[in-house]
Amino acid sequence: MNAVLSPFASLRLTLVGMVLLAIGAAMSYGNPETTSVWVLVVPMAFLAINLLAAIITNPRINRRGGLLTFHIALLGVVILAAIGRLTHLEAHVELVQDTAFSADELFDDSRGPWHASDLDKLVFVQGPYTVDYAPGMVRGLTHSEVRVPDGQGGWERRVVGDDRPLVLEGYRFYTSFNKGFAPLLTWMPEQGEPQTGVVHMPAYPLFEFKQDNTWKPPGGPEIKFWLRLETGMTEKAAWILDGQKAKGTLVVNSGAERVELQPGETVNLPGGQLRYERLSTWMGYKIFYDPTLQWLFVTAVFGVLGMSVHFWRKFGARMPAAAAADTLKAGNYSATSKGRAI
Amino acid sequence: MNEWNTATELPWLWAGMASYALATFIVIRGVVLTRGGAAGAAVNRGYETPAFIFILAGVALLAMALAERWIRIGHGPFVNLFELLMSQLFSLGVIYSFAYWRYPAIRASAVVALPLMWILGVWVLMLEPSATAFPPTYYNNWLWAHVGLGKFFLGFCLVGTGLAGALLLRGVPRLEPWFRQLPSDAMVDHLAWRFMLLAFIFHSAMLIAGAVWAQDAWGRYWSWDALETSSFLTWLALGGAIHARLTYRLPMRAGAIFIIVVFIIAFLTYFGTPFYSSAAHKGVI
Numbered sequence: 193m194n195a196v197l198s199p200f201a202s203l204r205l206t207l208v209g210m211v212l213l214a215i216g217a218a219m220s221y222g223n224p225e226t227t228s229v230w231v232l233v234v235p236m237a238f239l240a241i242n243l244l245a246a247i248i249t250n251p252r253i254n255r256r257g258g259l260l261t262f263h264i265a266l267l268g269v270v271i272l273a274a275i276g277r278l279t280h281l282e283a284h285v286e287l288v289q290d291t292a293f294s295a296d297e298l299f300d301d302s303r304g305p306w307h308a309s310d311l312d313k314l315v316f317v318q319g320p321y322t323v324d325y326a327p328g329m330v331r332g333l334t335h336s337e338v339r340v341p342d343g344q345g346g347w348e349r350r351v352v353g354d355d356r357p358l359v360l361e362g363y364r365f366y367t368s369f370n371k372g373f374a375p376l377l378t379w380m381p382e383q384g385e386p387q388t389g390v391v392h393m394p395a396y397p398l399f400e401f402k403q404d405n406t407w408k409p410p411g412g413p414e415i416k417f418w419l420r421l422e423t424g425m426t427e428k429a430a431w432i433l434d435g436q437k438a439k440g441t442l443v444v445n446s447g448a449e450r451v452e453l454q455p456g457e458t459v460n461l462p463g464g465q466l467r468y469e470r471l472s473t474w475m476g477y478k479i480f481y482d483p484t485l486q487w488l489f490v491t492a493v494f495g496v497l498g499m500s501v502h503f504w505r506k507f508g509a510r511m512p513a514a515a516a517a518d519t520l521k522a523g524n525y526s527a528t529s530k531g532r533a534i
Numbered sequence: 535m536n537e538w539n540t541a542t543e544l545p546w547l548w549a550g551m552a553s554y555a556l557a558t559f560i561v562i563r564g565v566v567l568t569r570g571g572a573a574g575a576a577v578n579r580g581y582e583t584p585a586f587i588f589i590l591a592g593v594a595l596l597a598m599a600l601a602e603r604w605i606r607i608g609h610g611p612f613v614n615l616f617e618l619l620m621s622q623l624f625s626l627g628v629i630y631s632f633a634y635w636r637y638p639a640i641r642a643s644a645v646v647a648l649p650l651m652w653i654l655g656v657w658v659l660m661l662e663p664s665a666t667a668f669p670p671t672y673y674n675n676w677l678w679a680h681v682g683l684g685k686f687f688l689g690f691c692l693v694g695t696g697l698a699g700a701l702l703l704r705g706v707p708r709l710e711p712w713f714r715q716l717p718s719d720a721m722v723d724h725l726a727w728r729f730m731l732l733a734f735i736f737h738s739a740m741l742i743a744g745a746v747w748a749q750d751a752w753g754r755y756w757s758w759d760a761l762e763t764s765s766f767l768t769w770l771a772l773g774g775a776i777h778a779r780l781t782y783r784l785p786m787r788a789g790a791i792f793i794i795v796v797f798i799i800a801f802l803t804y805f806g807t808p809f810y811s812s813a814a815h816k817g818v819i
């Protein structure tokens with residue numbers, strides 16, 4: 193079998209594979225749309241076959257435990273990364289305060305062909321959030337409150353943000369710069385049931401100058417909303433964006449009519465009455481799912497440990513005798529001097 | 535914002551650089567004085583201790599500069615290029631002085647390694663010491679692991695490159711006497727690759743720590759951003775160089791050139807990336 197495999201195990205092929213992988217990596221810089229994932233997959237598959245053949249046939253690698261561990265870990269990382277791409281999910285969602293996560297609201301999502309979605313099982317409710325800003329409008333830490341079932345019929349409060357994602361069933365929810373306000377409104381039509389919902393305003397403070405949106409009530413003409421916010425936002429000093437403390441005046445335009453509403457106030461419009469209940473907020477999350485993460489980490493750490501053992505065995509022993517003699521001759525100091533272990 | 539006047543760390547930085555400058559001068563003068571005589575004749579080693587003292591003094595002064603700045607702006611030297619250069623100058627000094635002390639046989643190669651540090655030195659002296667806000671994604675302990683491991687990588691790479699450079703310079707007949715103190719070419723080559731393999735281990739570990747941090751901070755462990763692409767290429771280049779040496783039994787000088795190429799790629803990764811990417815890592819925004 194070795195005779196069959198040996199040509200595949202050539203270390204010259206390894207160098208070819210490495211050059212191809214370097215080209216693929218350079219082409220992948222910035223994930224351009226025009227670059228196919230095959231520029232990475234082909235060299236990696238090529239290297240994997242080459243490495244597997246070398247592991248089977250080459251005693252220079254398969255008889256040295258540490259080196260072997262490192263190379264097997266390399267194979268492992270490539271295989272796990274591939275499984276990760278096939279099963280992954282990446283998506284975004286924007287959740288209004290006091291509403292539960294719903295898998296139907298995902299957008300910009302990409303998922304691997306083997307992704308078996310468990311998103312429907314996820315339960316959590318968005319709470320309020322705060323974001324620290326340093327002078328010059330530099331965004332600092334985000335604290336986003338969520339409520340998750342505590343397993344005993346109640347809710348458990350958790351604060352997530354920046355480096356602390358919310359992890360549910362392997363799905364990781366990361367807060368993002370994308371967050372804003374959402375006035376809560378009740379529409380009471382002349383006939384029929386009242387309905388309550390939010391008007392989702394653009395991200396804040398990114399689109400601070402453009403807090404507007406429209407809504408068309410059933411049976412009535414389109415209403416234009418503009419939200420005038422008081423959040424304490426300032427360029428010069430540090431401030432905290434806190435939806436609980438923010439005040440928002442809702443400017444309502446319907447046809448020729450223009451009214452300013454404070455929370456709790458109502459206006460009569462063609463087709464019904466509109467009440468501005470209160471100012472609410474929304475938080476944008478990035479969702480990431482990859483079941484291989486922990487395995488990738490463990491495998492890669494084993495690889496580094498393996499290479500360290502290899503290094504230790506290879507160099508930990510005393511330096512070659514000839515070289516030692518050489519050093520002494522050149523250095524003019526005795527073997528007991530501090531410089532013994534070259 | 536002009537921060538030249540408020541940056542109280544600058545005198546320490548300048549003093550530290552002056553100390554490195556003296557060490558560099560002493561080393562160059564020291565090896566240049568080794569002239570004439572046959573190979574193996576007594577060599578001038580009198581410069582070694584004074585040079586070592588000045589490197590150590592430079593490290594201590596840079597530590598003061600870093601501490602002063604840390605207190606002044608309230609966060610560690612992780613964000614802008616001025617800070618990165620300053621902290622690299624410190625950590626390269628620590629690692630290089632350790633190698634210099636522990637392996638007396640390599641000391642003459644400081645004539646290559648110390649001037650390499652001067653690329654960073656001149657650069658940092660030209661930059662405004664402005665403070666940049668600390669991004670929220672940097673409040674993460676993996677940052678420390680990632681940055682720390684990277685410093686070991688670059689430090690060992692510097693020692694290896696110093697030796698590789700000495701090996702090449704030694705081939706020039708006029709310069710050969712400078713390196714009489716170094717062991718044989720075979721030993722220099724062996725030592726240089728030993729440091730490069732150590733650098734490889736730290737680079738691999740740095741990539742892992744960086745991936746964990748990226749997963750926490752940006753919700754993805756790898757996405758081919760400027761630094762990720764560049765550091766992957768550095769890792770591959772070093773792995774490739776190690777392989778090429780074993781596969782083709784490269785002549786020592788060719789191996790030394792490989793080491794220098796890896797160092798250049800690593801250098802561009804660390805200090806060149808800011809020029810073609812608006813933010814070193816995305817979290818800066």
Ligand code: HEM
Pocket residue numbers: 201202203206209239240242243244246250252253259263266502506731734769770772773774776777780
């Ligand atoms: C994918 C195909 C690969 C094969 C077939 C392969 C094979 C080998 C073999 C046979 C050795 C032992 C050489 C000797 O001591 O004579 C070795 C060593 C080594 N390989 Fe690989 N390898 C592969 C990929 C890689 C990659 C991608 C890297 C990292 C970028 C890497 C890094 C190393 C290192 C650092 C050594 C240690 C050399 C030393 O002890 O000085 N290898 N490899």
